[in-house]
Amino acid sequence: MVNEMIGLILIFAGSIISFIGAFGLLRFPDIYCRTHAQTVVNVGGTCLILLGVFFQAPFFSLYPVKSILLIIFIFLTSPVGTHAIARAAYKSGVKPKKLHEDELGYKIMENEKPLVREKDYEKLKQSGYRFRKRRFFKRR
Amino acid sequence: MTYEIPIYILLAASGLCILRISRGPSIPDRVIATDAFVSIIISIMVLLSLETNDFLMDIAIVYSVLGFLGTIAISKYLEGKKIGE
Numbered sequence: 001m002v003n004e005m006i007g008l009i010l011i012f013a014g015s016i017i018s019f020i021g022a023f024g025l026l027r028f029p030d031i032y033c034r035t036h037a038q039t040v041v042n043v044g045g046t047c048l049i050l051l052g053v054f055f056q057a058p059f060f061s062l063y064p065v066k067s068i069l070l071i072i073f074i075f076l077t078s079p080v081g082t083h084a085i086a087r088a089a090y091k092s093g094v095k096p097k098k099l100h101e102d103e104l105g106y107k108i109m110e111n112e113k114p115l116v117r118e119k120d121y122e123k124l125k126q127s128g129y130r131f132r133k134r135r136f137f138k139r140r
Numbered sequence: 141m142t143y144e145i146p147i148y149i150l151l152a153a154s155g156l157c158i159l160r161i162s163r164g165p166s167i168p169d170r171v172i173a174t175d176a177f178v179s180i181i182i183s184i185m186v187l188l189s190l191e192t193n194d195f196l197m198d199i200a201i202v203y204s205v206l207g208f209l210g211t212i213a214i215s216k217y218l219e220g221k222k223i224g225e
Contacts, residue, residue, distance in 0.1 A: 008142065011187070015146035015153075018180055022153035025160050025176060031168050034160075041153070041176040049146075049183040056190060066197045067186070073204060074179070081175060081211040088215035089168035 007056030010048050018045025030097050031089050035082050042078045047071050143187045150187075154180045171214050178207035 021040035028034045050067040057063030090104060157180065160173040182200045189196035 011143070011146050014183065015149040018183065019149050019153040019156075022156040022176060022180070025173060026156055031166065031172065034169065034172055038172045038176045041157075042179045045153075046179045046183045049186060053186055053190060062194065063190075063197065066201065070182075070186075070201055070204065073201070077204075077208040081208055081215075082172075084212055084215040085168050085171050085175075088218035089166070091220070092168075092218045094166050094168060 003055050007052040007054075010052030010055065014045045014048030014052060017048060021045060031094060032086060032096050035086055039078065039082060042074060047074060050074075143190065147184060147187055150180055150184050154184075167214070167218065171211060175207060175211050178203065182207075 018041050021037050021044065024037035024040065025034055028037055050071050054064045054067045057067070154177055157173050157177040161170050161177065164170045164173060182204055185196045185200040185203070189200070
């Protein structure tokens with residue numbers, strides 16, 4: 001009886017949290033903010049619902065084992081996917097809206113060969129240019 | 141059926157995700173919204189599997205693997221590399 005009550009509360013909380021995350025997916029202004037909302041849907045909503053299923057299901061069956069397995073899998077794969085897609089978004093030329101300092105841009109410019117000549121690059125770097133514009137990424 | 145109300149809330153959330161997929165300005169937006177949509181469908185499947193048979197749970201496990209592989213493949217494609225790199 002107590003187990004079923006705990007499971008119902010967890011399932012309701014998970015569904016409401018995933019609705020809030022999907023609403024934030026509409027409201028946030030930028031990809032790098034929307035990754036936050038997507039993580040709320042993935043980890044907060046789905047893992048709470050799976051915990052509720054773990055409490056709700058009959059104990060001597062395969063439901064609790066499978067739900068724990070899915071929770072472990074989601075905890076392993078969700079940060080990997082979010083990190084990969086954010087890095088790919090930066091490299092394919094989508095910039096954040098309010099950007100003060102662009103450190104990954106500096107690193108990419110130092111590792112790969114830049115479009116501008118090296119003298120101009122040093123001069124720009126010394127004059128405090130922040131690499132906000134997209135013209136360094138036209139090479140692809 | 142005590143799981144009707146959470147399933148309706150999750151269906152509304154998946155509708156919001158479909159809105160973001162349809163009007164996302166860039167490709168990574170759509171990929172992120174698709175990932176959230178996949179996880180919401182997984183939770184709906186798990187809730188339905190409590191009412192009916194056992195096999196929807198196995199389908200949910202396989203579907204989560206497929207969503208993860210799709211995200212990784214599209215991010216590799218956007219970076220300009222091949223899969224093995």
